[in-house]
Amino acid sequence: MTIDIIRRLFVCIIVCLLQVLVFDRIWLFDVATPLMVVYFIIALPRGYPRWGALLWSFFLGLAVDMFRNTPGVTAASLTIIGMVQPYLIELFLPRDAEPDIKSSARSLGVWHFLCLAAILVIIFCLVFFALETFTFAAWLYALECAGASALLTLALIMAFETVRK
Amino acid sequence: MQNLIAFFTKNFHWLLFLFLELVCVVLLFRYNSYQGSVWVSSANAVVGKVYEWQSSVGQFFSLEERARQLTDENIALQQQLSHVRQELLDLKGDSALADSMMQDVIGELHLLPAKVVSNSLRRPDNLLTIDRGRADGVLPDMGVVSGTGLVGVVYMAGEHYSVVMPLLNVHSRVSCAIRNHGYFGYMSWDGSSAIDAFMEDVPRHAQFDTGEWVETSGYSDIFPPGITIGQITAIGNSADGLSYRLRVKLNTDFSTLREVSIITDDTFPERLQLLKAARDSMAVAN
Secondary structure: OHHHHHHHHHHHHHHHHHHHHOHHHOOEOOOEOOOOHHHHHHOOOOOOOHHHHHHHHHHHHHHHHHHHOOOOHHHHHHHHHHHHHHHHHHHHOOOOOOOOOOOOHHHHOHHHHHHHHHHHHHHHHHHHHHHHOOOOOOHHHHHHHHHHHHHHHHHHHHHHHHHOO | OHHHHHHHHHOHHHHHHHHHHHHHHHHHHHHHOOOOOOOOOOOOHHHHHHHHHHHHHHHHHOHHHHHHHHHHHHHHHHHHHHHHHHHHHHHHOOHHHHHHHHHHHHHHOEEEEEEEEEEOOOOOOOOEEEOOOHHHOOOOOOEEEEOOEEEEEEEEEOOOOEEEEEOOOOOOOEEEEEOOOOOEEEEEOOOOOOOEEEEEEEEOOOOOOOOOEEEEOOOOOOOOOOOEEEEEEEEEEOOOOOEEEEEEEEOOOHHHOOEEEEEEOOOHHHHHHHHHHHHHHHHHHO
C-alpha cells in the first residue's frame, strides 16, 4: 500500500510538471491545448478506493492550479472525474474482469478504453473551460476550446497507451 | 444512530466529493476577489522555484538574441538621452543645471530589476510571475516596466516571488495619455490579440493621428508620467459613441519578455496605507 502511494505520488509529480512545463505551452490553432492531467485519473485501476481517487484528483488539480494561477479550476474539474471514473469503468469491463483490473487499452480492449477515456476527457474539458471562462462572456469560444482540447488530449492518451506496459 | 453511521460510512466518498468541490468553489471565488491567496498561486516558493529553473534553461538558449535586443535598446536609449540633453541645454543654457535636473528626475525612480519566470499570453486573465517578492521590498500595486515600456502592476506578492497583472489581462486598467497632446484615457485589453490593446475614453474633441505614441499619464501613484505604452494604429468609436477608442500596438513584446523592473519607492507603503485609510473612511461614511 505504502509503495503504491509513493509510486503514485512520483507519477503524480511527473504528470503535474509535464502538464505545466510542457503541455501548457502547446496551443494549437488558438483553441487546442492538451490537458493530460486527466490521464492520471483515467488510469486508476478498478476497485481503487473512491476516497483515494477523489483525494488524488483534488490535490493533483490544485498543484496544477498553483502553477497556472487559476485556483480551483483544474481541482474542481478533476475532482468530478475522480468521482465519475469508478462508476464509468464498470460499464466498459470485459467478461470475467478481475476486481483490480488496470484501466488501460491492453486490459480493457482498445475500443472500450477509447470510449471510457473519451467520455471522461469530454466531461473534464467541458467543465474545465466552462470554469476558466466563468467571468468571460465567450461561451462559443469556450466550447470550441473544449472540443478541440478534448480531441487533442484523447489522441495523446491513445498514443501513450500504445507504449504503456 | 447506527443507521446514520452506516449511511455516512457507505456514502463517505459522496460527502468527501461535496466537501472537495466546496473547497474548489471557495478558491474560485477567492481568486476573483482582488489579492487572493498567495499560497495557491505561482507567488509561492516551490512553484516559483520550478518556474525559475525552467526559465533559466529557456534563457540560456536565447542569450544571443537577448544580447542583440539589449544592444538595440541601449543604442535607442543613448540616442534619446542625447536628444533630451540637447533640448534641456537649449532651454536652460547651462550644462551643469541640465545634468542636475536629469539626475533629479532619474533619482526619484527606484527601479528593482527582476526576471520573468513564468508568463502566459492566451488566457483572458494572463498573469506573469517574477523572481522578486516582499523580501526585496515588492508590494502589491507597484508598477512594472521593461526596457521597451510598460508591463503591468504587481497583483500579489509572496516572500520571494510576485504575480504581476500585465496589460494583457482583461481586468487591467492603466491611466494613459497621448504623447505631446496630453489627452488622457485608460488602457484596457479585450482578450484577443497579444500585440494590441485599446486606449478608451479619449475625448471627442481630441486632435491626434495614427502613428502617435501613447504613454503613461502620471495620474496615478503607480507609474510616473512618460513611460511608453505603444503606438496608435487605428481610431474607432466607443460603444456609446461618446468618446474615441484607439487601437494601440504595444511596444512591449510580451511573448519574449524576460527582464523587467519594478518601480519601488520608499514612500510607497505609507501612501498605500493612507489610500487604504481613505477608502475605509469613505466606506464607513457610505
